[in-house]
Amino acid sequence: MDEKTKLTADEYPISAAAPPALLAYIALGANLGDREQNLKAAIEKIGEISGVRVTKVSAFFETEPVGGPPQGMYLNAAVEIDCTIPAGQLLRELQGVEKELGRKRLGKCFPRTIDLDILLFGSEVIDEMDLKVPHPRMHDRAFVLDPLNEIAPNAIHPILGLTVAELTRMYRERHTDK
Ligand code: ADP
Numbered sequence: 001m002d003e004k005t006k007l008t009a010d011e012y013p014i015s016a017a018a019p020p021a022l023l024a025y026i027a028l029g030a031n032l033g034d035r036e037q038n039l040k041a042a043i044e045k046i047g048e049i050s051g052v053r054v055t056k057v058s059a060f061f062e063t064e065p066v067g068g069p070p071q072g073m074y075l076n077a078a079v080e081i082d083c084t085i086p087a088g089q090l091l092r093e094l095q096g097v098e099k100e101l102g103r104k105r106l107g108k109c110f111p112r113t114i115d116l117d118i119l120l121f122g123s124e125v126i127d128e129m130d131l132k133v134p135h136p137r138m139h140d141r142a143f144v145l146d147p148l149n150e151i152a153p154n155a156i157h158p159i160l161g162l163t164v165a166e167l168t169r170m171y172r173e174r175h176t177d178k
């Protein structure tokens, strides 16, 4: 090959084409309709997002509603995904899944057929108007921590510098009657 046509490593087309994958965690919650079916359908649709592969799924946990008007019990879960799309794009895709599954946006803490929140996105810290990661209330919600702890006890909260197992244990200590 003559010198002019030789490619250097960073000009080589393949190296630029594959964005690096990272592990992200999504919380799922449902308290309207067939809750189990809503969670299963959401997990299936998450796996169909281009650039996303579902790698772990927690058990489904039945939990009391927190805040908002009186409403039925929730079914909550968490999934791990292997992700090559940026966080903002993932949020839009998840909002598309919520819409497809018939979610009406009545407001925060209102009953919903499905709620999909990004908990952790690799070790990224994001503080934008419409996207805050790690999810600002994740360490203070048992219905988020319990499913997440089942699939990712060693995942690290990049702001608090603690593992999910440690956050879960600390939550329990704060909420155990002494
Ligand atoms: P909530 O989940 O707090 O009960 P919604 O699902 O209605 O309420 O979401 C309200 C807004 O939260 C969304 O419009 C979205 O832009 C924003 N948001 C901020 N951070 C996140 C995140 N990490 N995951 C999902 N939504 C988020």
Ligand code: MG
Residues within 6 Å of the ligand: 115, 116, 117
């Ligand atoms: Mg939400």
